[in-house]
Amino acid sequence: MRYKISKIVEQIPPSGIRKFFDLVIDMKGILSLGVGEPDFITPRNIREAAIRSIKQGRTTYTSNTGLMELRREISHFLNRRYSLRYDPDKEILITVGVSEGMDLVLRTLAGKNDKILIPEPCYVSYMPVTALAGGKPVYLRTPREKGFKLSPKQIDKACDKNTKALILNYPSNPTGASYTRKELKEISKVAEKRNLLVISDEVYDELTYDFQHTPFATLSGMKKRTVYLNGFSKSYAMTGWRVGFACGPEEIISAMTKIHQYTIMCVPIMGQIAAIEALKKGQKSVDEMKKEYKKRREFIVDGLNAIGLECHKPQGAFYVFPSIKSTGLKSMEFVTALLEKEKVAVVPGTAFGSSGEGYIRISYASSFDKLKEALSKISHFVNSL
Numbered sequence: 001m002r003y004k005i006s007k008i009v010e011q012i013p014p015s016g017i018r019k020f021f022d023l024v025i026d027m028k029g030i031l032s033l034g035v036g037e038p039d040f041i042t043p044r045n046i047r048e049a050a051i052r053s054i055k056q057g058r059t060t061y062t063s064n065t066g067l068m069e070l071r072r073e074i075s076h077f078l079n080r081r082y083s084l085r086y087d088p089d090k091e092i093l094i095t096v097g098v099s100e101g102m103d104l105v106l107r108t109l110a111g112k113n114d115k116i117l118i119p120e121p122c123y124v125s126y127m128p129v130t131a132l133a134g135g136k137p138v139y140l141r142t143p144r145e146k147g148f149k150l151s152p153k154q155i156d157k158a159c160d161k162n163t164k165a166l167i168l169n170y171p172s173n174p175t176g177a178s179y180t181r182k183e184l185k186e187i188s189k190v191a192e193k194r195n196l197l198v199i200s201d202e203v204y205d206e207l208t209y210d211f212q213h214t215p216f217a218t219l220s221g222m223k224k225r226t227v228y229l230n231g232f233s234k235s236y237a238m239t240g241w242r243v244g245f246a247c248g249p250e251e252i253i254s255a256m257t258k259i260h261q262y263t264i265m266c267v268p269i270m271g272q273i274a275a276i277e278a279l280k281k282g283q284k285s286v287d288e289m290k291k292e293y294k295k296r297r298e299f300i301v302d303g304l305n306a307i308g309l310e311c312h313k314p315q316g317a318f319y320v321f322p323s324i325k326s327t328g329l330k331s332m333e334f335v336t337a338l339l340e341k342e343k344v345a346v347v348p349g350t351a352f353g354s355s356g357e358g359y360i361r362i363s364y365a366s367s368f369d370k371l372k373e374a375l376s377k378i379s380h381f382v383n384s385l
């Protein structure tokens, strides 16, 4: 039987990461630096809080917007940490990770023919989710020479009367680039001038190594035009719990909640309870993990440069994005050959958009021993070319 799949879904390419990891899945003995996931397990106190709640029989639905206690904790946390104030009653929605938050905000904002500006290379979901919402993705290339960052001029030039919103992601997956407060201020001026909404994916905020992270919503006049997305996956090593949150103007959060209540209903209560514990007593673990990632960053950047794969020092997250242009291979050729010859899996830069050609993404959310072994194998591979 021939099924008539919706045109919009048919046109979406499968995720470049998935495509590559489908190859890896059946191979034995692979050293993978591919997945964007902490190698730490969720801190013990967080796991135990969830276990206790299950034992107490807390197994029900919650309010659509999430447990009030969690929304309050998020509100306190953002105020304490960034002097950012959101009303837990009207301006915060608990989502199934940042993934759901991004989907909801785009479905809420991106109507037919609305253009959404997306920096590229970028996280794999932005394009498909924009397209599924009915919006038009417009890519803004962020080359290595510009530190993989957007310039205010570039944003301004890309805007026309149909441009509705700009997606920001800093620190960035896949490049690790982040923005200083000064750089963000310049971007905020364009957002004001062009009347843009800014969807700010700050899921790696805690993993900013060289300067203080600045949430976009804290910039003068920006809170009203920002939807701030964050979650627990990366900072607290809680990818499997699927808890995130969206903060923004009441009107937007309320519209997002409408979609959420019909499609998801609510985030599982166990994850929400674990997230409360994370906010109350998780900071020490976050700081310890961050210290460890920072050491690994130095190690992998130095190692790759020594091999001859030019690698900038990322300012955050846990990825490096070295150039492989010196090898003369395309990204896909490089990762396929590396996998076949050395059994090391990394992600082709092209999985994050066409401007990722000539690069690979390596996750350093792996032990020092694994990173050392991988560097030695990559070196052996590059020298054999």
Ligand SMILES: Cc1ncc(COP(=O)(O)O)c(C=O)c1O
Binding pocket: 036, 096, 097, 098, 099, 100, 123, 169, 172, 173, 201, 203, 230, 231, 232, 233, 239, 242, 243, 244
């Ligand atoms: C930039 C970025 N945004 C969002 C996500 C999804 O995060 P979550 O687990 O909160 O859905 C990821 C996951 O890798 C990411 O790298």
